[in-house]
Amino acid sequence: MKIAVLPGDGIGTEIVAEAVKVLNVLDLKFEMETALVGGAAYEANGHPLPEATLKLAKEADAVLFGAVGDWKYDKLDRPLRPEQAILGLRKNLGLFANFRPAICYEQLVDASSLKPELIAGLDILIIRELTGDIYFGAPRGRRTAVDGHFPGSEEAFDTMRYSRPEIERIAHVAFQAARKRSKRVTSVDKANVLETFQLWKDVVTEIGKQYPDVALDHMYVDNAAMQLVKAPKKFDVVVTGNMFGDILSDEAAMLTGSIGMLPSASLNASNQGLYEPSHGSAPDIAGKGIANPLATILSAAMMLRFSLNQPRAADRIESAVKDVLALGLRTADIYSDGTKKIGTREMGDAVVAAITKKTTKG
Ligand code: NAD
Secondary structure, three states, X not given: OEEEEEEEOOOHHHHHHHHHHHHOOXXXXXXXXXXXXXXXXXXXHOOOXXXXXXXXXXXXXXXXXXXXXXXXXXXXXXXXXXXXXXXXXXXXXXXXXXXXXXXXXXXXXXHOOOOHHHHOOOEEEEEEXXXXXXXXXXXXXXXXXXXXXXXXXXXXXXXXXXXXXXXXHHHHHHHHHHHOOOOEEEEEEOOOOOHHHHHXXXXXXXXXXXXXXOEEEEEEXXXXXXXXXXXXXXXXXXXXXXXXXXXXXXXXXXXXXXXXXXXXXXXXXXXXXXXXXXXXXXXXXXXXXXXXXXXXXXXXHHXXXXXXXXXXXXXXXXXXXXXXXHOOEEOHHHOOOOOEEOOHHHHHHHHHHHHHHHHHHO
16 A cells, blocks of 8 residues: 655645554555655745656655645645645646545633534535536636627636536546435536536436436536534535536635644545645644644545455544543644644644544444
8 A cells, every 4th residue: 555645835844744644543554655745845946846746746645735825825826735735636647536534522622703503513524626617617718808798908818618528437436425424416507508517417417327226416506505503414415617616615614613623635537635624734733843734544444444445444543543532632723621732743643542542442
């Protein structure tokens, strides 16, 4: 099991170190190799995604990724910015399916801005198409002189597009994921005004016929955004395009109240994947030893389940995280009265201790 470890920038190095520590106590044999990515790679090699890093990622079974970016790079030309490394990895590895579970842990119900009864027991999965839509449409977005309502001024446009095969493959991913859960898929579109999403709706409906055991419904994106805060537990698997998924998955993440808890997986057709926390590099707290490593540790669990075929090891990590929360241990972002505040390293140690305690017992 070959893992490319790409910690990146800011808190990336701190949180990935804890995930690696957890992987190392599972009694499994991993070949882990670390490489620079993002701002760290730009500083060392003049490019956020050096050839050697891309080669390592391509040759691995999975990539464990921290986070990239820092405000100090905002003035760089776009292709040299740290965030381009993620786009480059997605494109080169063909990572078209992004899984973002939003789970509200019992002990963290009070961290949400929603009423406890709305989110207690929340467990939804947003599946976002990752390599199509308006972010990758051709012709690429550009600015031109205007020839419409305001002659002599300028305008900008971007192209929204999806092909049938792109929609088919993400629909299959969603229906198959739903089969392992409560067998419900909500496809989110804007078919009432966009031709791209009329095609989306038609294709998802067709593919749905191959999964008669899974219930499919369709929802416009504006309604979905509303329902996610009104009655989030109505959803199970949500499948949508790249841009709507970008927005809705952040909304769903925040329902649980703690960005530091949420893992993600981006997979290609052969289940090779990139696993990373849903949050960024948090430059405001980098180097302070207070970042929450649990999203990254839970991303490592997703990696074991989806790319490395080790579901039992994934269960062990997830159950250890629940044990640690039940003990009242919290990093600053999820701290509340009556719990114990600990740092990044102590949180990693606590997860390791919970895993090894269970191993010794059982
Ligand atoms: P961010 O997610 O890095 O931080 C938002 C807020 O959440 C900050 O207050 C931060 O301290 C806090 N936070 C984030 N992760 C945390 C954790 N694990 N524990 C405790 N607190 C945590 O978003 P931002 O501030 O908008 O962006 C910072 C940089 O990260 C930017 O350069 C941005 O482009 C980049 N970014 C990278 C990724 C990625 O690598 N996939 C994703 C989003 C943003």
